[in-house]
Amino acid sequence: MDIRLDGISHAYGETEVLRDISLDVASGQIVCLVGPSGCGKSTLLRFLGGLERPSAGRVLQLGTPPEGCLNPLTYVFQDFALLPWRSVRGNISLVLEDHGIRGAKADEIIADVLARTKLTDFAKALPKQLSGGMKQRVAIARALAVKPAVMLMDEPLSALDSQTRELLMDDLIALWERQPFTAVYVTHNLAEAVRLGHKIVVLSRRPGQIREVVEIAKPLSERGYADAELEQVQKHLWNLMRDEARAADEELLNV
Numbered sequence: 001m002d003i004r005l006d007g008i009s010h011a012y013g014e015t016e017v018l019r020d021i022s023l024d025v026a027s028g029q030i031v032c033l034v035g036p037s038g039c040g041k042s043t044l045l046r047f048l049g050g051l052e053r054p055s056a057g058r059v060l061q062l063g064t065p066p067e068g069c070l071n072p073l074t075y076v077f078q079d080f081a082l083l084p085w086r087s088v089r090g091n092i093s094l095v096l097e098d099h100g101i102r103g104a105k106a107d108e109i110i111a112d113v114l115a116r117t118k119l120t121d122f123a124k125a126l127p128k129q130l131s132g133g134m135k136q137r138v139a140i141a142r143a144l145a146v147k148p149a150v151m152l153m154d155e156p157l158s159a160l161d162s163q164t165r166e167l168l169m170d171d172l173i174a175l176w177e178r179q180p181f182t183a184v185y186v187t188h189n190l191a192e193a194v195r196l197g198h199k200i201v202v203l204s205r206r207p208g209q210i211r212e213v214v215e216i217a218k219p220l221s222e223r224g225y226a227d228a229e230l231e232q233v234q235k236h237l238w239n240l241m242r243d244e245a246r247a248a249d250e251e252l253l254n255v
């Protein structure tokens with residue numbers, strides 16, 4: 001299933017937040033959204049997830065969700081949102097229970113997502129026993145369990161230290177290589193965008209408009225750390241972002 005954003009605009013009262021956003025998210029693609037603070041990235045994800053409706057424009061689901069899909073548009077949050085009193089397994093089984101899936105069928109799905117996120121040995125652990133990076137892997141496993149058409153990821157690595165972020169980027173790439181998933185991935189971190197994005201959408205400051213869409217053809221598995229080609233793209237993104245970010249920063253101070 002592909003997703004198409006068609007002319008999305010939005011205002012909260014007097015505040016215009018997004019202006020005329022049109023964008024395609026193709027199945028199997030990771031689309032990164034970057035842009036200055038307050039430009040409407042999280043708002044756009046809420047429209048994608050159907051949590052809110054834009055003032056104008058539409059979110060279209062093109063085609064049918066994958067087989068066994070329980071929730072086509074599934075969030076992964078920055079703060080993991082795990083239930084502390086439930087084990088890794090229990091956190092995942094909960095979303096399946098919400099959809100009436102229990103017993104052998106649930107066991108099969110849980111075993112699969114734990115294996116894909118390399119958490120099989122930690123099924124019985126409680127969140128407090130896990131590092132931040134592992135907690136986010138649990139949150140990703142839980143999202144995968146509902147076989148989403150698109151994962152909506154709002155700065156999923158930004159609560160983590162830089163080394164953990166690097167490891168988790170490697171994990172996400174390995175996960176995608178084993179079985180491609182589709183994601184809209186919001187990040188402030190341009191290095192993250194060029195490591196993970198097939199397509200990087202640069203938004204202007206508020207009201208967020210698309211400044212440029214940068215596509216990176218290089219396969220994820222070949223995108224190493226300190227890759228000269230990616231550094232060039234990152235530099236280009238930063239040039240686009242710098243003036244917007246500075247102006248946005250100064251605007252926020254004037255509020």
Ligand SMILES: Nc1ncnc2c1ncn2[C@@H]1O[C@H](COP(=O)(O)OP(=O)(O)OP(=O)(O)O)[C@@H](O)[C@H]1O
Nearest residue numbers: 012015017035036037038039040041042043044206
């Ligand atoms: N429910 C709401 N009511 C009123 N204004 C809102 C609401 N949600 C967001 N806003 C405003 O809309 C603008 C965009 O917010 P949003 O959270 O989407 O930005 P963002 O790009 O995700 O920012 P950040 O990078 O800081 O996470 C901001 O000015 C914010 O204050």
Ligand SMILES: [Mg+2]
Nearest residue numbers: 041042043154
């Ligand atoms: Mg946000």
